[in-house]
Structure formats: C-alpha cells, structure tokens
Amino acid sequence: MTANDPGLKSWVEVPKDSDFPIQNLPFGIFTTARTGPGVGVAIGNHVLNLAMVHELGLLDGLRLPGRIFSQPHLNALFELGRKKVGEVRERISELLRSDHHELRDQVKAREDILLPVSRCTLLLPVQIPNYTDFYSSEEHATNVGSLFRDPKNALLPNWKHLPVGYHGRASSVVVSGTPIHRPRGQVKVADSEMPVFCPSRKMDFELELAFITSSNTNLGSPVSLREAEDHIVGFVLFNDWSARDIQQWEYVPLGPFLGKNFGSTMSPWVVTLDALEPFRTEGPSQVPHVLPYLSFEGKRNFDIQLEVLLASEKGEVATLSRTNAKYLYWNIAQQLVHHTVNGCNIQVGDLYASGTISGPSPGSYGSLLELTFDGKKALHLPGGEERGFLQDGDTVIMRGHAERDGVRIGFGDCLGKILPAIG
Ligand code: MN
Numbered sequence: 543m544t545a546n547d548p549g550l551k552s553w554v555e556v557p558k559d560s561d562f563p564i565q566n567l568p569f570g571i572f573t574t575a576r577t578g579p580g581v582g583v584a585i586g587n588h589v590l591n592l593a594m595v596h597e598l599g600l601l602d603g604l605r606l607p608g609r610i611f612s613q614p615h616l617n618a619l620f621e622l623g624r625k626k627v628g629e630v631r632e633r634i635s636e637l638l639r640s641d642h643h644e645l646r647d648q649v650k651a652r653e654d655i656l657l658p659v660s661r662c663t664l665l666l667p668v669q670i671p672n673y674t675d676f677y678s679s680e681e682h683a684t685n686v687g688s689l690f691r692d693p694k695n696a697l698l699p700n701w702k703h704l705p706v707g708y709h710g711r712a713s714s715v716v717v718s719g720t721p722i723h724r725p726r727g728q729v730k731v732a733d734s735e736m737p738v739f740c741p742s743r744k745m746d747f748e749l750e751l752a753f754i755t756s757s758n759t760n761l762g763s764p765v766s767l768r769e770a771e772d773h774i775v776g777f778v779l780f781n782d783w784s785a786r787d788i789q790q791w792e793y794v795p796l797g798p799f800l801g802k803n804f805g806s807t808m809s810p811w812v813v814t815l816d817a818l819e820p821f822r823t824e825g826p827s828q829v830p831h832v833l834p835y836l837s838f839e840g841k842r843n844f845d846i847q848l849e850v851l852l853a854s855e856k857g858e859v860a861t862l863s864r865t866n867a868k869y870l871y872w873n874i875a876q877q878l879v880h881h882t883v884n885g886c887n888i889q890v891g892d893l894y895a896s897g898t899i900s901g902p903s904p905g906s907y908g909s910l911l912e913l914t915f916d917g918k919k920a921l922h923l924p925g926g927e928e929r930g931f932l933q934d935g936d937t938v939i940m941r942g943h944a945e946r947d948g949v950r951i952g953f954g955d956c957l958g959k960i961l962p963a964i965g
Pocket residue numbers: 675748750782895897898
C-alpha cells in the first residue's frame with residue numbers, strides 16, 4: 543500500500559511524535575462553530591474536512607455517493623466496504639503529499655478545508671448497532687479468575703477452545719472526553735446477609751482495543767476465517783469502565799450487566815486496518831489446537847504499544863500500566879468467526895472489544911482490579927497519592943501507538959473523568 547510508505551512527507555506540518563502522520567490518516571466525525579457534523583481525517587494537529595475536499599471535485603475519480611462525508615457518523619462511508627475506504631485513504635494520502643499541489647493550493651484560498659484540531663469538537667465516530675466484549679487476554683482471564691474464584695482453576699475449561707465474550711450495551715458508548723458518573727448499585731458486603739444499595743466503591747477501567755465492522759451480513763451466513771478481515775475496517779481504543787463491586791455480586795450465572803453498562807469510552811479516530819498492516823505480528827501460540835473453524839494462517843496480531851495514565855484532581859499524572867496488543871491470545875479474525883459461526887449476522891458500525899489487555903508482568907495489567915489485587919494493595923502514585931480503585935475527579939487516559947521505521951501510527955487519547963454519583 544503506497545499510503546504506508548515510510549518515506550512519505552506531507553505539506554501539512556506534522557509535529558514529531560504526532561499520532562497522525564501522513565501514513566495514518568484515520569477517520570472521525572467533527573463539528574466546528576461553523577461546520578458539520580462531517581467526516582474528517584486527522585493529519586498532525588489538523589482535521590481535513592472531507593466534505594469540502596469532495597465538493598472541490600478532488601475525489602471525483604472514486605465515484606462516491608453525494609454527501610457521503612456530510613454525515614453525523616462514519617457508517618455510510620464504512621458501508622462502502624473496507625476496500626473502498628482504503629481507496630479514499632490512498633487518494634487523501636496522494637493529496638497531502640509534499641510534492642502534490644492540487645489540495646494545497648485550495649487550502650491557501652479557503653480556511654474551512656484544513657482546520658486546527660483545537661477548533662474542532664470530535665464526536666462519536668460511528669453509530670453503534672451492536673457492541674460485543676470479548677475476554678481475549680490469557681493473562682487478564684487468569685488474573686480475574688484467581689481474584690474472583692480460585693487461583694488453582696483460574697482459567698475455565700472452555701477458555702482455550704473459544705474466544706469467550708458477552709453482548710454489551712451499545713447505547714452507553716461515548717466518545718473520549720465525556721465524563722462518567724460513578725454508578726450506584728447493589729453491592730454485597732462480605733459479612734452481611736443483605737446487599738446494600740450505594741455508589742460503587744470499586745470503580746475501575748479496562749484497557750481494550752476494539753474493532754469496527756464495515757459489512758452487513760445475512761442471518762444464517764457465518765463469516766469464514768479467510769474473509770473475516772475483509773469485514774473489519776479499523777480499530778479504536780476502548781475503556782470498558784467497570785464497577786467491580788456491582789459486577790462481583792451480579793455476574794453469576796449470566797455474566798456482566800449493570801457493573802459494565804453505565805458507560806464505555808472510545809477514542810474519536812478510527813485507525814484503519816490498512817494503516818496497521820506494517821505492524822502485524824505473531825500472537826501467542828495456541829495450545830491445545832483450536833477447532834478447524836478457528837484455525838488460521840499468517841500474522842493476525844498487531845504490535846501496538848498501549849498505556850494507561852491517571853490524572854488526579856490535584857493535577858498529578860501517573861502511568862499505571864504499559865502493555866501491548868500483541869499479547870492477545872485470540873485474534874480479531876477468530877473473534878469475528880466465532881461470533882458468527884452460529885449464523886449470527888453482523889452490521890456496519892458494530893463494535894467488538896478485545897477484553898482487557900494485560901501483559902505478563904504486573905506493570906502491564908490493564909485494570910486496577912489486577913494492578914491492586916482487588917484494591918488490597920494500593921498503588922503509590924509518584925506525587926504521594928494512593929489508589930486502590932478510582933476516586934471522583936480522577937481522569938483515566940489511554941493511549942496507543944505502533945512504531946516502526948520512524949513512522950508512528952497512533953490513536954490519540956481515549957479519556958474520561960469520573961464524576962460523583964448522581965443523587
Ligand atoms: Mn471488558
């Protein structure tokens with residue numbers, strides 16, 4: 543793919559260490575005081591207004607439907623398919639190259655084509671028909687199994703045979719920057735017969751990567767492993783906020799419910815699978831062998847460095863965790879194949895989250911539940927504060943990027959602040 547060439551330079555200034563060099567070109571939805579909502583592409587500290595680029599005739603060779611970029615969500619664009627979205631990205635790459643003048647000349651004359659991101663509000667990029675949360679990190683599943691159940695049988699017998707998942711709640715997925723109120727709910731205190739109703743005392747984050755689908759399939763038509771990635775347009779960072787005390791009381795026997803559905807945060811830019819192609823890597827070896835419908839060839843994991851930071855109300859910022867998406871045991875193709883093997887259909891804009899991504903070492907765990915052993919071993923922050931779980935006023939910031947040959951493909955921030963419980 544030409545757009546991934548590490549040698550490319552843009553006429554738009556891109557600061558060193560920006561998540562958005564010309565090799566990335568992720569899609570999002572933005573508004574300004576005067577325009578939008580519409581589709582934008584991130585380049586450096588700017589947003590390229592695609593509705594304007596289209597209006598100027600610079601995308602005419604692609605034969606796109608009219609007003610495809612004057613939409614409040616990316617669904618209509620994604621519905622054109624991963625291949626077509628890739629062609630749009632390739633053409634934008636061409637228009638932004640340092641040796642290319644067509645778009646650059648127009649930008650000099652009109653200021654509504656290329657906007658500083660500081661003048662834009664980034665919105666939820668997709669309308670999400672369905673949200674599924676997997677449980678694909680062996681380290682996370684082992685850690686949680688040890689804490690919630692029994693360290694000797696941490697991993698349940700099914701875990702290495704299928705990507706465990708559950709259906710989450712799409713209505714409460716919000717874009718980065720949206721504050722989250724601490725939920726209230728039923729909590730069971732150890733030495734009492736009766737549960738109590740109170741604000742959660744075990745407010746947690748979950749560091750996840752989520753993929754978005756760009757196809758509608760028919761009910762009764764499973765997606766095969768060979769074609770699975772053709773249906774996946776890109777990734778976002780995802781914080782699956784979790785109230786552990788509510789979760790611990792409610793989850794038997796049907797799994798997560800109110801401990802999870804009060805809010806989940808996604809990053810605003812959809813980084814395409816195409817942009818991440820150079821960062822493919824082997825995943826952990828799968829033993830015992832998976833059933834034939836889940837067996838795959840090639841590199842299906844992605845080497846994406848991830849981190850979680852906490853900014854307290856006092857202004858202290860601490861790194862809580864550093865990990866990598868390459869540790870995920872189950873890859874995205876296997877997740878989608880397993881999801882549809884019974885005939886379940888997928889829709890454009892569906893969100894499929896990985897499950898918490900934990901690595902092998904304690905500093906690489908993707909939730910406070912694991913980092914603090916269910917709140918029993920508080921983390922000491924560099925400025926002197928301590929955390930078992932999150933406090934009101936805490937802001938959790940997730941970041942991720944892949945880096946190679948001097949090219950950094952990043953996601954931007956996925957952040958949210960915890961507000962006090964309502965009422
Ligand atoms: Mn989760």
